[in-house]
Amino acid sequence: MIRPMSRLMSRVAKGRRTLVVWALGLAACDPSTGGGNASPRAVERGGPDDTLRTHIIEPSTPTDEGLVYLRAIADVHERADALAGEARVDALRAGLGVPVPAGLAEAEILRLDLAARLGEELMQAPRGAAAARELLGPMLAVERSLPLDRATARALIVLGDAAVRTGDDALAAGSYARSIEVMSLLSQELRQELEP
Amino acid sequence: MKANRRRGASQAAWSLALALGSVAPLGCNPSASGGGTVPPGGNGNVPDGAEPEGRDEGDNIGDLAARLDRLTVEQAQKASTSNASFEVCEDLCSLASSICTVKEKLCEVADRHPGEEEYQGLCRKAELECGEAEDSCVACVEARQSKSATAGASEPEPAGSPESKPESK
Numbered sequence: 001m002i003r004p005m006s007r008l009m010s011r012v013a014k015g016r017r018t019l020v021v022w023a024l025g026l027a028a029c030d031p032s033t034g035g036g037n038a039s040p041r042a043v044e045r046g047g048p049d050d051t052l053r054t055h056i057i058e059p060s061t062p063t064d065e066g067l068v069y070l071r072a073i074a075d076v077h078e079r080a081d082a083l084a085g086e087a088r089v090d091a092l093r094a095g096l097g098v099p100v101p102a103g104l105a106e107a108e109i110l111r112l113d114l115a116a117r118l119g120e121e122l123m124q125a126p127r128g129a130a131a132a133r134e135l136l137g138p139m140l141a142v143e144r145s146l147p148l149d150r151a152t153a154r155a156l157i158v159l160g161d162a163a164v165r166t167g168d169d170a171l172a173a174g175s176y177a178r179s180i181e182v183m184s185l186l187s188q189e190l191r192q193e194l195e196p
Numbered sequence: 197m198k199a200n201r202r203r204g205a206s207q208a209a210w211s212l213a214l215a216l217g218s219v220a221p222l223g224c225n226p227s228a229s230g231g232g233t234v235p236p237g238g239n240g241n242v243p244d245g246a247e248p249e250g251r252d253e254g255d256n257i258g259d260l261a262a263r264l265d266r267l268t269v270e271q272a273q274k275a276s277t278s279n280a281s282f283e284v285c286e287d288l289c290s291l292a293s294s295i296c297t298v299k300e301k302l303c304e305v306a307d308r309h310p311g312e313e314e315y316q317g318l319c320r321k322a323e324l325e326c327g328e329a330e331d332s333c334v335a336c337v338e339a340r341q342s343k344s345a346t347a348g349a350s351e352p353e354p355a356g357s358p359e360s361k362p363e364s365k
Binding site: 048184 | 288291301302305306322325326328332336
């Protein structure tokens, strides 16, 4: 069961490093990560908030329902690859509507990656930045704990870009800073792997 | 990624097992070292003047073939380890590149708020993270290069050569 799962994940990834990392089972981070530099006073004044809470996504036990979900998401990406413009946006949006089976922790990463891609697509359209913000803002709210994964970093960058376009510098700076923090944590993780 | 490393280790283990399988029969060849257990002191049924076991690698075609097999296995093992560290370096450098790109965006935003410490602080922090990430990338690549150089230099040397240098990390 594990093998088809990995093979399918690779298909889902289609060159997306994040998903490859997922398929290979990267599930280590500092769960105590949090904080952020912004003082509550600064945030109250409408300044940037770089609060970041992260959690580990442990590889779940493969199930039939999980495989069906992975196949569905792989199909969404494949369909989107073959489309363009509004049709691609629709295809990606439909992917976010696919029901997540219970117990598939990795779905959080897949959904974030899908949302990041959708956000990038939305940004191509006029006034798409506001739609991207609407989509990603709630998913990446500072109150939420985010999976420590490159999909999270990617989504935060898109949110930052959307915030810049809509003139919200505080959200942009906070999102970029959180994205950098996620990537730095991933980088630390890799450095630890190099330790003898 | 760790799983990847594990998979690499498993592949290496399989390669090693296969290699040992092909090398072992050569080692068991009675002509290679005489075979059997030889009591020290020369007071057994072994004729005096027997060559010490395992010292003479010989220069006949069979011995050289065995040695070539052994070195091929060692090289494959080194390459496997090297590939794993290559992937880590690649990931580190890719992350460093992304961090520094986002740092640029963040500091551009901060530039629009020159008097606001919250923005300036985030930009400074991003610059530090970018620098650290780039240093990690460079260190990883340099360590890998020196590892390869060491492996390359020691390749013709027999295993355990005093010439082999400790790995720099």
